[in-house]
Amino acid sequence: MAQQINLYSPILMAPRRYFSAVAMLQALAVFLVVLLALCAWVLTSGAALRRELQGAQAAQASERERLTQALAAQPVASGAALDQELAAARQTLATRRALLDELSRGRLPQGRSHAAMLDMLARTVPATVWLNEIRLNEGRLELSGKTLQPEALREWLAQLAQQPMTADRHLAAMKLERVEADAASGGAAAAPVWAFQLVSQTPTSALNDAPGAQGKP
Numbered sequence: 001m002a003q004q005i006n007l008y009s010p011i012l013m014a015p016r017r018y019f020s021a022v023a024m025l026q027a028l029a030v031f032l033v034v035l036l037a038l039c040a041w042v043l044t045s046g047a048a049l050r051r052e053l054q055g056a057q058a059a060q061a062s063e064r065e066r067l068t069q070a071l072a073a074q075p076v077a078s079g080a081a082l083d084q085e086l087a088a089a090r091q092t093l094a095t096r097r098a099l100l101d102e103l104s105r106g107r108l109p110q111g112r113s114h115a116a117m118l119d120m121l122a123r124t125v126p127a128t129v130w131l132n133e134i135r136l137n138e139g140r141l142e143l144s145g146k147t148l149q150p151e152a153l154r155e156w157l158a159q160l161a162q163q164p165m166t167a168d169r170h171l172a173a174m175k176l177e178r179v180e181a182d183a184a185s186g187g188a189a190a191a192p193v194w195a196f197q198l199v200s201q202t203p204t205s206a207l208n209d210a211p212g213a214q215g216k217p
Contacts, residue, residue, distance in 0.1 A: 117141075117165055124159050126152040141169050141200040150176060150194050157198070169200035 114136060121143075125131065129152055131145040147153060153173060160166040175197040 120163055120165055124156065124163065126156055128152050129156060139169075139200075141166065141171065141198075143171075143198040145196060146179070147194050147196060148191050150196075153196055153198075166200070171198050171200050173197070174199045 117136060118134070121131070121134065126147075126149075128149045129145060129147040131143055133142075133144040135142040135144075153176070157171055157173070160171055173196055175195070177195055179193050179195045
């Protein structure tokens with residue numbers, strides 16, 4: 001009976017030696033090639049960096065020399081020239097201060113603006129008093145409106161005299177007269193309406209002296 005032998009069987013083949021001398025030499029050769037390439041790259045990069053450093057140093061030296069020459073060519077200011085510059089600077093400062101004073105002239109101080117005045121009037125006006133017109137011109141304050149209770153004006157004037165914004169204005173009633181009854185209040189039973197005008201800086205006029213202020217309808 002014929003027999004067959006498989007010569008390619010792993011048992012019959014020579015074993016592979018991964019750490020043989022030849023394999024070690026090949027790996028060492030590859031490592032040396034990579035190391036030489038890395039060294040060459042490092043040397044090339046170092047040379048390029050040295051060239052850039054030398055160029056930067058040369059540019060810095062050139063700039064320093066140019067600056068030195070410019071400073072040497074700059075004329076030295078004498079005492080008279082410095083005095084003239086100082087006088088010109090002081091004159092400019094004085095001119096700007098005068099301009100600032102001119103721009104600030106007529107400016108209302110803090111807390112005494114028109115908005116603050118309107119806010120104060122809105123907070124203090126009685127419920128039976130309503131304002132139709134408010135005029136504030138060069139320190140003169142004029143309030144015009146109507147009221148259902150003339151005595152409420154006296155209390156309001158006393159309250160305004162205690163306010164910082166109106167204490168020095170000496171508000172007084174220049175006009176207090178009865179007008180037609182408000183038709184919206186209910187026809188014949190409508191409450192009478194009094195028109196008034198309060199003006200500041202009028203020491204001769206007062207609410208007690210206004211016509212119709214003493215009696216009620």
